[in-house]
Amino acid sequence: MPIISLENVKKTYYLGKVEVEAVKGVSFCIEKGDFISIAGPSGSGKTTILNMIGLIDKPTSGEVIIDDKPTSKLSDRELTKMRHQVLGFIFQSFNLIPVLNVWENIEFPLLIGETRIAPQEKKEWIDHLIEEVGLTEWKKHKPNELSGGQRQRVAIARALVTRPYIVLADEPTANLDSKTGEQIIELMKKINSELDTTFIFSTHDAKIVSIADHIIRLKDGEVIENVRKGEPQPAECR
Amino acid sequence: MKTHVTIALRNLTRQKKRTALLAIAIAFSVMIVTVIYGLTSAISVNIAENFSDILGGHIFITGSEKHGTSKEISRISNDQALRDALKASGINYSYVSSYSSTFATIIFEGKTTSLLINGINIKENENFRKRLSLKKGDWESILTTPNALIVPEKVAQTLNVEIGDVVIAKIETVYGQNNVGEFRIAGINYNADLVSQLSSYTHTAHLNEILGLLPGEYQTFAVRLPSLKETDAAAMKYYDVLKNYVQVFDRKTEANGAPMTGFQALLRSQKKESWEGVKYRLFTINEQLAQIQQFVSAADTIGTTVLIILFLITMVGINNTFRMIMYERIKEIGTMRAIGYQQKDVKRLFLLEAFFLGMIGMLAGFLLAGILMAIVSSINFGMENEFFILLRNGHITFNLQFAKIATIFIIVSILTLLAVSLPARKAAKLSPAQALGTEK
Numbered sequence: 001m002p003i004i005s006l007e008n009v010k011k012t013y014y015l016g017k018v019e020v021e022a023v024k025g026v027s028f029c030i031e032k033g034d035f036i037s038i039a040g041p042s043g044s045g046k047t048t049i050l051n052m053i054g055l056i057d058k059p060t061s062g063e064v065i066i067d068d069k070p071t072s073k074l075s076d077r078e079l080t081k082m083r084h085q086v087l088g089f090i091f092q093s094f095n096l097i098p099v100l101n102v103w104e105n106i107e108f109p110l111l112i113g114e115t116r117i118a119p120q121e122k123k124e125w126i127d128h129l130i131e132e133v134g135l136t137e138w139k140k141h142k143p144n145e146l147s148g149g150q151r152q153r154v155a156i157a158r159a160l161v162t163r164p165y166i167v168l169a170d171e172p173t174a175n176l177d178s179k180t181g182e183q184i185i186e187l188m189k190k191i192n193s194e195l196d197t198t199f200i201f202s203t204h205d206a207k208i209v210s211i212a213d214h215i216i217r218l219k220d221g222e223v224i225e226n227v228r229k230g231e232p233q234p235a236e237c238r
Numbered sequence: 239m240k241t242h243v244t245i246a247l248r249n250l251t252r253q254k255k256r257t258a259l260l261a262i263a264i265a266f267s268v269m270i271v272t273v274i275y276g277l278t279s280a281i282s283v284n285i286a287e288n289f290s291d292i293l294g295g296h297i298f299i300t301g302s303e304k305h306g307t308s309k310e311i312s313r314i315s316n317d318q319a320l321r322d323a324l325k326a327s328g329i330n331y332s333y334v335s336s337y338s339s340t341f342a343t344i345i346f347e348g349k350t351t352s353l354l355i356n357g358i359n360i361k362e363n364e365n366f367r368k369r370l371s372l373k374k375g376d377w378e379s380i381l382t383t384p385n386a387l388i389v390p391e392k393v394a395q396t397l398n399v400e401i402g403d404v405v406i407a408k409i410e411t412v413y414g415q416n417n418v419g420e421f422r423i424a425g426i427n428y429n430a431d432l433v434s435q436l437s438s439y440t441h442t443a444h445l446n447e448i449l450g451l452l453p454g455e456y457q458t459f460a461v462r463l464p465s466l467k468e469t470d471a472a473a474m475k476y477y478d479v480l481k482n483y484v485q486v487f488d489r490k491t492e493a494n495g496a497p498m499t500g501f502q503a504l505l506r507s508q509k510k511e512s513w514e515g516v517k518y519r520l521f522t523i524n525e526q527l528a529q530i531q532q533f534v535s536a537a538d539t540i541g542t543t544v545l546i547i548l549f550l551i552t553m554v555g556i557n558n559t560f561r562m563i564m565y566e567r568i569k570e571i572g573t574m575r576a577i578g579y580q581q582k583d584v585k586r587l588f589l590l591e592a593f594f595l596g597m598i599g600m601l602a603g604f605l606l607a608g609i610l611m612a613i614v615s616s617i618n619f620g621m622e623n624e625f626f627i628l629l630r631n632g633h634i635t636f637n638l639q640f641a642k643i644a645t646i647f648i649i650v651s652i653l654t655l656l657a658v659s660l661p662a663r664k665a666a667k668l669s670p671a672q673a674l675g676t677e678k
Contacts, residue, residue, distance in 0.1 A: 056576050056670035077580060083670075084578025091674070095573040099248035104241075111241040112578050158577075 001068065002029035002237055003165055003198055004053055009062035011048050011221075022048045024221040025062070029237035030200065030214070032165065035192045037212035038202045044218040046202035047170055053200065054087055054168045055079045067165060084113050088159030090169035090188075090201075094151040096143040096158070103139040106130065106157045115162045129157040133187065149180035156187060160197065169201035173208055185211050242583070246590035249563075250598075256559060257595065263555060264599025264650065265606060267548035271541050271646055272607035276636030278537035282527075283637055284630045287466050290523045291369040292439075293356070294335035295460025296469045297476060298526070302487075303516045309414045315455050319483045320518070324461060327479040329472045331461050335363065338445050338457040343408040344389075344421075344438075346397040353393055354437045355407065355421075357445030357456075360386075370439070371626040375401045375425035386424035388439040394426045401426065411450035412457075419448035428626055466523070473522045485517040545649055553657035556595070560588065560661040571665050572673025581666040588662030589655055596654035600647060611636040 011023040023045045030036055038046050051057035052064050055071055064071050067086055071079065083089075096105050106126050110117055117125055130139050133153035143151055152172060159167045169188065173181030185201075185208050192199045203209055217225035250257045290296045301314040314320070317336070324331065338357035343350055358366055360381060367377055373391055380386045387405065389397075399405060403423045411417050421440060429435045442456060451457070463472055480486055524531065564571070571584055619625070620632045629635070 051671050054576065056572075056674065080575065080578055080580050083576060089573075089576050091573065093569075095569060095674075097245065097570060097573070099245055099252065104244075108241065109577050112583060113580075162578075 003032040003034075003067060004030040004200075005063075005065040005237060006049070006053070007063045007065070009049070009052060009059045009064060011045075011052065011057070012060045022221050023052075023059070026218075026221070026223055027062075028216055028223060028226050030166075030198060032198055033192070033196045034214045035189055035199045035212050036201075036214040036216065037209045038200065038216050038218065039204060039206075039209045040202075040218035041204055043220075045221040046204075046218055048221075049218070050168050050170050050200065050202050053166075054089060055083050081113060084109065085115065085162065086165050088162065088164040088167040088197075090152070090155045090159050090167065090172045092171040092174045094143070094148070094155050094175070096151055096154055098143055101140050101142050102130065102135055102146070102154050105143070105154055106161050109158060109162050117161070117163065126157075126161065129160055132191065133157045147180075148176050149184065152176060152180075152184050153187065156184070156191070160191060160195070163195075164197065166198045166200065169199065171202055171204075173203065173205060178205075178207075181205070181208065242587055242590055246587055246594055249567075249587075249591050250594060257598075260552075260556060260559060260595055261599040261602055263552045264549075264596060264654070265602035267545060267552055268600050268603025268646055268650060269606040269610065270548065271545040272604060272638065272643070273610055273636070274541040274544065275538065275642040275646070276607070276611055276638040277634070278534050278541065279639060279642070280630075280635040280637035281537075281628050282531060282534040283466060284635060285627055286523050286527050287630065288369050288627050289527060290462065290466065291365040292358075293337065293458075293460060293523070294333075294358070294363055294366065294462055296463045296466060296523050297461040297473045297520065298522070299459040299461075299480075299518050299520050300457055301459075301516050301518050304513055305515070311412045312457055313412050313451055313455050314457065314459055314518075315452070315516075317459050320459050320480070323480040323483040324476060326483075327476045329461070329463070329476055330468070331463050331472070333462050335359065335460045335462065336442070336456040336458065337460065338442055338449060338451065340409055340445070340449055340457075344393070344397060344405050345408065346399050346403065346405045349397050351393055351396045352436075353389070355387070355409075355445060356437060356439050357442035357449075358439050359442050360439070361441075366439075369626075370425075371428045372425050373428050375423075377425075380424040383422050383424045384441060385419075385421050385444045386440060387421035388425035388427055389423060390427055390429035390435050390438065392429050392435050393438065394423070399423050407448070409448050411448070413450055415450070417448055417450070419444070469522050469524055473520060477520050480518065480520060485513060485515065487517060487519040489520065542645070542649070545646065546653075549650065549653045553653055556592065556654060556657040557660065560592065560658045561664075563591075564588075564661045564665045567665075568668070568673050569675060571668055572670050572675070575668070575670040575673060584668075585662045585666040588658055588665055592654050592658035592662075593651065596650055599654075600650055604643070611638075 006026055006028055008025045008027050009023055010021070010025050013020045013022055026049060038049060040046050048057065052059050059072065066082065071082070074082065097108060100108060103126060106129060110122055130136055133156055135150060135153055138146060138150060143154070146154070173184055176184060188199050188201070189211060191197060209215060213229040215225065215227055216223055299320055300312060303311040303313060321334070324334070337359070340355055342353055342355050344353050360366060370388065375388070380388065389399070397405065401423055405421050405423060407419050407421055409417050409419060446455065461476070463469060477486065477489055574584065614634050615636060617634070618632045619629060619634070
C-alpha cells in the first residue's frame with residue numbers, strides 16, 4: 001500500500017490573464033520508507049508537486065491520497081491538522097522562527113495541537129534530535145547565530161519532532177555549499193533508515209539525486225522518468 | 239499558550255524603535271486622559287469641600303413657616319428638635335453651625351447687581367476665614383465692622399466699588415416686605431466659578447436684622463461631617479430620623495420632571511405644597527453644587543472623547559504598522575501554517591502582540607500620568623488667586639478612581655485589538671503556499 005498516491009494531478013495558475021499549466025496530469029506512488037528525489041530543471045513543476053503532496057496547495061484537478069486518505073475535499077482546518085500530524089517540512093531557506101532559539105524552534109510543532117509524542121517524552125526526544133543533528137552545543141542559540149548548514153539541521157530536527165510519516169524537503173541544499181549539502185542529504189538518509197520516515201526532496205543537483213533510491217524526473221510539468229534503484233522497469237503503484 | 243505569549247512578546251522586541259514609537263503614542267493618549275480624569279474628579283471634590291468649609295457644613299436644613307393662608311417665612315426659631323434628631327441619628331459629625339442668606343439687589347452710585355448675601359458667624363468660623371481668599375481688605379477690619387460685606391471681585395468691578403465704600407442692599411424680609419440695608423465693603427474675594435461669583439458674605443447679626451429675624455433666629459442649620467464622602471449616606475440617615483421629630487419636605491425628585499438638578503427638583507416640588515407650622519427641608523452640599531457635578535460630567539465626557547479621538551489617530555498608525563508587519567513576516571506565517579498552525583492561531587498571535595503593545599503603552603501612560611500629577615500637585619499656588627476654589631490648600635489635586643482607570647484600560651484594549659484585527663484576519667486567511675511565496 002503506497003503512503004502517497006497522485007492520480008492525474010493537474011495544477012493551473014493564472015499569471016494575470018495568462019493561464020500557466022504547471023503540472024499536466026501527473027500520477028505516481030510513493031512507498032513508506034522511500035528516500036525519493038523529485039528532480040528536474042527550474043520550472044519543471046517540482047515545487048508545485050511538493051506543495052500539493054505537502055497539502056499547502058490544492059490541485060486544480062486530480063487527487064492526492066496520503067496515508068489512504070483522499071485530500072481534495074478536506075477543509076483548511078483538516079488539512080492543517082494533517083500537515084501537523086503526518087507531514088514534516090524542510091525549506092530551501094530554512095524558515096526557522098527568528099525569535100525562538102534552536103531548542104524552542106524544534107519544540108514549536110509539539111506545542112500546537114495533538115501529537116504522537118507524550119508530554120513526559122518530549123524533552124528527551126528533542127534532546128535526542130538535537131544530538132542526532134549535531135547541535136547540542138548550539139541549542140540555546142537563535143537562528144541568526146548559526147551557519148546555513150546548522151540552520152538546515154535545525155529545520156530537519158523540527159521536521160522530525162512530531163514523528164511524521166513523510167518529510168518533504170524543497171531543494172534543501174540549494175542555499176548550502178556542496179560539501180554541507182552532501183552532509184545534509186547524508187543526515188536525511190541516515191534518519192530515513194533509522195526511523196523509516198519517508199523522505200521526499202526536490203533538487204536539480206545530479207550528485208544529490210544519485211543518493212536517492214527512488215527518482216521521479218520531471219520536465220515541463222510531466223513525469224519523464226520514475227525509477228527505483230536496482231529495478232530496471234519504471235516504478236509502478238503496488 | 240505559553241509559546242504564543244513568548245513569540246508575541248519576543249516579536250515586539252524585533253523592531254525595538256517601532257515598538258517604542260507605538261507604545262509612546264499609546265502612552266501619550268493614556269497620560270493625557272488619565273490626567274484629565276484625575277483633575278476633573280478632584281476639582282468637583284475640592285469645590286464641594288471648599289464651599290462646605292465656607293458655609294460650615296455638608297448637610298443643611300432650612301425652616302419654612304406657614305400659618306393658615308399666610309406667606310411662607312423662611313426661618314428657624316428653635317433648633318432643639320434638629321439637634322435632638324441629629325443626636326438620635328447617630329451620625330458622626332464634626333460640628334454644627336448656622337447662617338442666614340438672601341438674594342439682594344445691591345446699589346452703588348446708580349449701578350445695580352443681584353447677589354446672594356450669606357450671613358455668617360465670621361468671628362467663630364475659622365474655616366470660613368481660611369478658605370475665603372481675599373484679594374483686597376483684611377479680616378481684622380471685617381471683624382470690627384458690624385455691617386461689613388465681602389463681595390466677589392466680579393461684583394466689585396460691576397459696581398465699581400472699593401474697600402470702605404458703602405452700598406445699599408434691597409432685600410425682601412422673611413415676612414415678604416421690602417427693606418433696605420447699608421453695607422460697608424470690607425473685603426473683595428477672588429472668584430473662580432459661577433457660585434462664588436454670585437455669593438457675598440456679611441455678619442449674621444447684621445443680615446438677620448435686615449431680614450427681620452429676631453435675635454437667636456436664623457435660616458440655615460448646617461452640619462459639618464468629617465468628610466465629604468459621607469455626605470449622601472449621612473443625609474439619608476439624618477433625614478429618616480428627622481421625619482419623626484419635625485415636618486419635613488419630601489427629598490424625592492419629581493417623577494415626570496425634565497432633566498434638572500436634584501436641588502432644583504427639590505425646590506420645585508416643595509413650592510406646590512401646603513402645610514401648617516414649620517416644615518424643614520434638608521439638602522446637601524452636593525445637591526447645592528449640582529451644577530458643578532454637571533460640569534464634571536461634561537469634562538469627563540470631553541476626556542473620554544479626547545481619549546477616543548487620540549486613540550483613533552493612534553489606531554491608524556497601529557493598523558498600518560501591523561499591515562507592514564504582516565508583509566514582513568509573510569514567510570514566517572507561511573512556515574507556521576505549513577507546520578500546523580491553524581488560522582485562529584495566526585490571528586491569536588497578532589492579537590496577543592497588539593494586546594501586549596497596548597499593555598506596555600498603558601502602563602507607561604499611567605506611570606507618566608502619575609509622575610506628572612505628582613509634580614503638578616507638589617506646586618503650591620497659594621490661596622490668593624482666582625482659582626482658589628478649585629484647589630485644596632493651594633494645591634492642584636488629582637482624584638483618580640478605579641472605575642476611570644478601568645474605563646481607559648477597556649477602551650484602549652478594545653481599540654488596539656480593533657486596529658490589529660484586520661491585518662490579523664488577513665494574515666490568518668493567507669494560504670500557506672501564498673505566504674511561502676512559492677505559488678508562482
